[in-house]
Amino acid sequence: MSTQQAKTQNLTLVQAVRDGLKCEMERDDDVIVLGEDVGKNGGVFRATEGLYDEFGEDRVIDTPLAESGIVGTSIGMAAYGLRPVPEIQFSGFMYPAFDQIVSHAARLRSRSRGRFTCPMVVRAPYGGGIRAPEHHAESKEAIYVHEAGLKVVIPSTPYDTKGLLAASIRDPDPVIFLEPKLIYRAFRDEVPEESYTVELGEAATRREGDDISIFTWGAMTRPTLEAAESVAEDGIDCEVIDMRTLSPMDTDAIIDSFKKTGRAVIVHEAPKTGGLAGEITATIQENALYYQEAPINRVTGFDVPYPLYALEDYYLPENTRIEDAIRETYEA
């Protein structure tokens, strides 16, 4: 960003998605948006509102209802020189496209030894807490992190959303860009009007502290920060790190913070078993075991199919559960 005072707009996270798409489409004619209801309707969350009118039906494309079709054709487009940004309406509907994502998008560079690449960004809203119907609330980022060749990004602020989306679109490799729909409209940020990027692979320290490191991302960042403020009243000083990019993961940020505090809590809404809290814990064990002063605590969703909304508040980590884990780790 320039050192001059940049013009800003006060945007929600979903508006920042839209603004990020708009800026990248203005910047690069190869960027196109495609998916179900992204055109005339402007997206079911209005993430592509107005883009159809601005850029026309050849760059903002309403497709047939077929996720494998959307992602598979995007791979072909990307291999042929475009920069497609397919939208999957909810991350719970990614699975028909899963074969295309893991068998092709993730490996196209590797298996053609660089002749073909896949500069594609698959956008999808993810996560719970909005009283949505079945399959509309899951948090399955770990599945994509497990796939070599994919990058996985989850923003937690409007500012980061625009910058990370721009970085993802300009990235030479495929990115799964998961948007925390719980906070699509929860708060606003000053977002520069001009185009800018937020580097992929860099975590952000949201709160500095000396006692406990808390690693989180997406919609869990806010309750985690609230819990950190709440325990601060009792003299527990938490460092809150928003991972932002889950693949490649900023392991330096994890290790540096842990070496300082010797205690860690990891918060994610995905189920516990096989979740990324395990990966972060292993990273700490491998690199900073001798700094450890307490068992590492995981605050996560449960190992159950995401419940319908009558029970989702019990499923999702929230302030009290996070606070409980922080105190336990502090006192251990």
Add this chain to the structure above:
Amino acid sequence: MSTSGYEMRQVLTEDGSVVEGATVPELDDETLVEMYRTMRLARHFDSRAVSLQRQGRMGTYPPLSGQEGAQVGSAMALETDDWLVPSYREHAASYIRGVKLSQTLQYWMGDERGNSVPGANIFPVAVPIATQVLHATGAAWASKLSGGENAFLCHFGDGATSEGDFHEGLNFAGVFDVPAVFFCNNNQWAISVPRERQTASKTLAQKANAYGFEGVLVDGMDPLAVYQVTDEALEKAKDPEAVGDDGPGRATRPTLIEAVQYRFGAHTTADDPSVYREKDEVERWKRKDPIPRLETFLRDRGILDSEAIGSIETAIEDEVATAIETVESIERPMPAEMFDAVYAERTKRLDEQATYLEQLRERYGDDELLE
């Protein structure tokens, strides 16, 4: 009417008289009145459900208004041993299969127990598009392999025909000649995407050709025609002697029915159709409304009069009101329930997690825990 060689099957004209040359299905008066009553019930239920959502008493809900003729006409053609494999909008068809209105509400109120209907021959609601098509084929195949003599009716929308699962489901059905009827509720819109954008084909019915079995085009807002074509397709599905010499391939049992219809309302209560379609279009389709069409037919035949209709109205209002009272008086599910049905037996990890949640509830109380 003819579309690309497919005759649009109709029994009732838009104004409710019998189409010249059409055969009226042989249904007794009682059944015809039940058809009418169920359609009225569904329409009233639908408007109440939308209100419940607006009042914050229910979550997102997919309305069915306009599609009663297709749902009721097709589901009434099922015999006791047959099965319904629905998508997520089949509240009326599900009711006919034995799902209580209160259970449908319970499901959309975010309570998994609404999806559990022991004893009724119906699969659970399928939200991901077209996925249930394969289940219908599989279940029908299993029935055939085990010597069953029943049939499977699978509902899905026009958008679903674009999914790979639709293709695979119908292809398997043809190859293994299973007793399944694939019933496409072509309501013209997959959220904001019009039917024309799903496929370059003139009809959806013609897709059956490629799978080696018959496709049928029917006016989906004509409940009598829908009943008739579904009944014929179910009969054919169950008949191992059926000969398909004049069909497009060697499969004799399966059928694809395209029921042409319109969703009067939004895709779900989270959708605003005024963004993507014209009012005029909605008004045009409302002239095909299945309810007044059947009502006129029944009045003309002297089967129904204003008095009888009045008592039907009162009865359905009571039935829906009772369903709402029932569901709202059910205690919300206990948190422990989410751990119970994951596996036949709870794993050690799930036990630990359930215990952890109960300890948190004891320590903090639900109010603080969920704030």
